[in-house]
Structure formats: structure tokens, C-alpha cells
Amino acid sequence: MLIVLCVLVGLSTHMVVNCGDEDDPDICSAVIGFSPLRGSLIAFAYAGRGRIALRHGDFRRAIADFDEAIHLNPNRGSLYRDRALARRQNGELEGAIADYDEAIAHDPKLAAPYHQRGLALAAMGDLDRAILSYNTAVRLDPSDAQARLDRGLAFLARGQADDARADFEAALALPAGKNGAAREAARAKLAELASAEPTQVSAPQR
Numbered sequence: 474m475l476i477v478l479c480v481l482v483g484l485s486t487h488m489v490v491n492c493g494d495e496d497d498p499d500i501c502s503a504v505i506g507f508s509p510l511r512g513s514l515i516a517f518a519y520a521g522r523g524r525i526a527l528r529h530g531d532f533r534r535a536i537a538d539f540d541e542a543i544h545l546n547p548n549r550g551s552l553y554r555d556r557a558l559a560r561r562q563n564g565e566l567e568g569a570i571a572d573y574d575e576a577i578a579h580d581p582k583l584a585a586p587y588h589q590r591g592l593a594l595a596a597m598g599d600l601d602r603a604i605l606s607y608n609t610a611v612r613l614d615p616s617d618a619q620a621r622l623d624r625g626l627a628f629l630a631r632g633q634a635d636d637a638r639a640d641f642e643a644a645l646a647l648p649a650g651k652n653g654a655a656r657e658a659a660r661a662k663l664a665e666l667a668s669a670e671p672t673q674v675s676a677p678q679r
Contacts, residue, residue, distance in 0.1 A: 501525065516546035523555060532563035550579030554586055561593050569593045584614035591623060600631045618644040618652035622659050629662070638666055 501522035523538030539556035546552065557572035573590035580586075591606035607624035614620065625640030644652070644659035 516542040516549070516552070519545065520552055520555060523559070527555070527559050527562070530562075532559045535559040536563065536565075548579070550576045550583070550586075553579065554589070557586070557589065557593070561589070561596070566593050566597045570597075582613065584610045584617060584620070587613065588617065588620045588623065591620075591627070595623070595627050595630075600627050603627050604631070616647060616652075618647045618655035618659065621647075622655045622662075625659070625662065634666060638663065641666070 519542035523535045526535035553572045553576040557569040560569040576586040588610035591603045594603035610620040621640045621644040625637040628637035641659040
């Protein structure tokens with residue numbers, strides 16, 4: 474009997490933690506409604522259902538589920554990152570920035586929330602703070618071509634063409650693979666900058 478109970482608890486725990494890996498929110502809803510596991514563990518089920526809603530573009534549903542998850546387990550930085558993404562996609566930029574700040578407070582050595590906070594700040598038009606956030610992301614993960622590309626775009630929007638060019642060149646110099654799309658975008662931006670430069674006319678020889 475004890476073995477059976479342990480197996481059931483193990484299966485229940487697995488379902489709670491991993492229900493978001495499926496693309497069926499009803500599984501997470503069933504876990505939330507019927508799992509014997511309560512408290513902070515059930516936060517995984519809310520977070521899983523929130524990620525499903527996020528994947529399907531239902532940002533309000535996602536935010537509501539991440540709200541519940543954070544209420545149950547306020548010490549997981551990934552929950553703040555997930556809610557920040559949902560808020561950013563829903564146009565709630567100030568709320569997204571606040572969530573990225575929380576995520577950074579929980580794990581200040583992770584590059585991703587600095588990069589994502591930079592995107593939210595840039596979308597608000599706060600290029601100075603966006604660039605500062607990108608700076609930290611690049612320092613923590615110098616191999617992330619997307620962060621360099623996005624910082625370059627912020628520099629370009631601020632009229633700093635030389636700094637932008639340096640970032641686009643750095644992104645292009647990074648290995649391909651997961652950086653392929655960012656490298657191609659950097660290549661296109663470098664071509665735009667080159668075409669915008671005034672043609673150098675040589676002085677006539679005397």
C-alpha cells in the first residue's frame with residue numbers, strides 16, 4: 474500500500490511540474506483542481522497553463538495564471554520572466570519592466586532578463602536605459618548575437634552609427650547556429666549603413 478501511495482504521489486508530482494509541456498490547458502486545469510499536492514508545488518501547474526496560453530497568444534489568460542503562480546511561489550525568478558513576457562506582448566510595458574527587475578533581483582547573473590528588459594525599455598522609447606540593460610546582457614553572455622543586434626538597433630535609433638556598426642559587426646562575427654537569424658539581420662543593417670554613407674571622392678591628382 475505504501476509503495477502504491479508513493480507511486481501515485483510521484484506521478485502526481487510529475488504531472489504538476491510538467492503539465493505545461495503538453496499543449497492542452499485542460500491537463501493543467503485538472504491538475505490544479507484535483508491534485509492532492511497544494512501550496513507552492515501547484516504553482517508549476519498555473520505556470521504551465523500560463524505558458525500554454527502565452528504560446529497561443531492569450532496574454533491576459535497567461536498573466537492571470539502567472540499571477541496565481543507567483544502568489545503561491547514568489548521566489549522563482551522564472552515566473553517573473555514569464556509574466557514579463559506576457560505583459561510585454563500585451564503592451565503592458567511598465568509592468569513588464571517591473572517583472573524583469575524582480576527576475577533580475579532573484580538571479581542577477583542571468584543575461585536573458587537584462588536583454589528582455591532592454592527590449593521593453595526600447596519599446597517605451599527609453600533608449601538610454603535600454604542600452605544600459607543591453608550592456609549587462611552582453612557582458613554576461615558575450616556570445617548572444619541577438620543582444621548585440623538589439624543594442625546596435627538602440628544605438629542606431631539614438632543616432633550613434635559607429636557604435637551600432639560595431640555591434641552589428643560583432644554579431645556577424647559570432648558563430649552561426651542559434652544566432653543565424655540575428656547574424657543575417659546584422660548583415661542587412663551593415664549593408665544599410667554602408668549604402669547610407671556618403672561616397673568618398675578622391676582629390677584630383679596634380
